[in-house]
Amino acid sequence: MAQFLAVSNRKGGVGKSTIAVMLAHAAAAWGGRRVLVMDLDTQCNASLMLIGGEGWDKAARAGHTIADYFYDRFDKVAEDESAYVVGNVGDIAHARAAPGRVSLLPGSQRLEDIQGELYLKVSKKDLDADAVSVQVRSRMKRLMKHFGMDFDLVILDCPPGLSFAALAALDLADRVIVPFRPDFVSQFALDRVALMIEKVETGEQLADIPFEQRRYACLANTLRGEGAERMLLDQLALDHPLLDARMPLLDSIARAFDWDETKKNMEEKYADALPHLRALHDEVFGAPALRARTAQA
């Protein structure tokens, strides 16, 4: 069974999709893992980074997106999910014999509508609102879990906000990476997403959970190295586990995600961001929870 790694933050614009794709590339290229990126964000940024606009449009027209998958399979026994997956995506060149590959379950702008339709469909069974929500979420979680049989790692690129899909992904994830930008509102976003991930209601309850037992770790992203950032990180470290790896604000990261079909190696793609990605890869995939899952697999 694959490891499920969610990249999540209720706040938008913190670099979730970028980090999800970077981790996917790193895990495939350096860890030799068969990686599936599941794009749960209706902005579909991870999909656009990995297969470009035309590739995404083709998948959407063929009915091969995450929204189609949820809709088609909601009431059915899971069959061959591979029809929804685009294989060997992205612009990283892998050696022919190497097992590491990145695949994609493309995102869809219709995912929010589909979730509404599924909610209405379940609510016809005379359940109360909470029970309907739980049922929709549970079914989505099971549908996502089916992909665990064919991959070593499933990266769940979560949307901002609290959709059924996002909640199901957080429930399914073995571990959650929470990217954030070091600004005033980010601390509130981290506090809130931490409560959801650890399924507690107050900061006091969260504080009772030792850092090493938490499922999530926070990743400081787009750092400029300013004093105010360092100050904020010190404050956040009182309440949340922060990864030692940090992502600076670099042009090379922005350039790396211009859609380009030309295959390249990791050094060419990530340039001066490479050591930061290496540190992130080593820290995330060296984590005890993931190591334990790897041993079981």
Add this chain to the structure above:
Amino acid sequence: MSKTTKALSGASQDAYFRRVLKAFPNVPDDVRDRLVQQLRREIAQVRLRTAIRRETLQGAPPPEPAQGVASTTAALPAAPAPGPFDPYSPNLIVVVRTSGREAALAALAAIDSADNLRLLAREQRLSIGADCASLAEMRAAIVTAAERRIANRKAAAS
């Protein structure tokens, strides 16, 4: 170094250490000699480290002292000039949360400039009124603002 002071080195430095140590008559002669040697080595290390730091900062090696000359250029280095004020230190919110109000006030007591206190307050987003008349009032207002900021975040996290 001003022209009215003279740096000690070599034998004159050793003699100075022996003179100071004579103030402790209970220290045996052999121990006193070892202390003088140790102090000489320590002073040399300080000079070496300072020279390396100066070289690193300036990107150029320090001038070589003339061989065999008891030179005042081999003098003890002047105390380093204080660096620019860091308005992010101490991190008031961290100090208040981990050590409490009194510790935060104590940490701020080391800052004895109203301008620096205002700069710290501004950079750490700790709003204080313009009517604080004394340094003590400013420090208290800064800590109160930090407490308010902590409460503000706590209120939102639910």
